[in-house]
Amino acid sequence: MTFGEKIQKLRKEAGLSQEELSYQLEVSRQAISKWERDNGYPETEKIVRMSKLFNVSLDYLLNEEDTQKPEINPDEKGIYVSREMADGFLAYQKRKMIKIGIAAGLFVGGLSLSFWDAEISMILFMVVVILGIILLFSVKLADNPYRKIWKESLSFDKTVKSELTAVYADKKKLAHILNLVGIALIAIGFLLCPMIVPAEMYVLDNIVFACGMVLAGAGAFLCVYMAGIVRAYRVLIMNEEYHENRK
Template identity: 35%
Template structure:
């Protein structure tokens, strides 16, 4: 299949008209029409942009082969993942993790609003900000899941690429480790803030307490970003181990409903403790308790299966 045939096929698969595709490339519709009729060839810059828009490799666009990214390209050993495919996957995962981290951070930071604004206004403001965080998480949850093949099948890589990637991944892990340790340290330090305040009643809440939810939000953001990046890179560097763990996770996921019940319930209890009794500081203990309950239940059910 020649370039102009691939171009027309890929555009049709995306459901874009020539006008829409031309707008994305910042060219005229006539230029797209000429390319698809085999009467011209785009500049290198435009081909690179097409590769990103269609999520296919440059090799696929330029060489005489008929295997696009996202189509099944497997060997006896596994699914072939080119450098372009791996980089696109990691970028997609990074963007998704950033949206999740922002949504969760907003939810956590919003806790301080009812603590520092009087009565109904504080609650309304809290609900509005929390709704933004929930909307971001729902948006991410409803997003189309791409690169499913990479996360569920054994992968085959070019030797030179995988060696270079593993070296870069080792360097990155040090950076991710520093971010995670930073998050842990600032959370531990945040629990010392109540001892520096004079929070005797709701009418005189020390402003220092507002720092605690913000610190937790920042720490969780670091955890999610770093953890997602490490998981994505481990999929590539230790693929066989990752695939086995994924298979085991799929088997155990039938007990995952407990997480969907316990964690929202823990959040409701925490907010109730804070709003009704103004006990935000010991109230956070419901989350470690929820973690213990879910872990114990999952272990018990797994042992019985």
């Protein structure tokens, strides 16, 4: 069995498409296709990464006479996550949560338009809602090359996991502060603003109500975005606990 045939066999057994494997190895899909057709050969670093990704030895990958698939370590099951793959996953999650957070902010903040008397306010409100729906559908329909990270166990180099843990410790403090800010903005928008101006002052009361909804929308964005980022870090560094909680 040639090197290319082994790569193709291992990829299919792992349930990965060429595109998904290319994301994990930080190469193009065309490169994977060439390797599988034995028209090219990956760098040593990529071979080592595939060895860890597929849980096979380097000898198995490099020795064409070896047709058995020995595991490198039965205690280290799961997808191998390099620092590059972890950074790519986190960057993808940030882009995703920005869209979801903006959609949540638009849905809540868009309520400010309901306090306008003009007929165009309803049209503008519907436009805002449609924009939010489009953002959510763009997230749902987008290709997610990292979906297996949420579903399967992960394996790391010790240095990679320690680095991610250190970054998470710093991010967690900021996330806690921003979550509190978001909750405060939502509380101000929904609870405090309606009480500031007497109902008799109709025009000013509507303006304050509208401003309150905008503040609540900003708070919704912060809460949704930070919750998604914290969850992404946790699935990486607390992978075993995450999967146990899902069972």
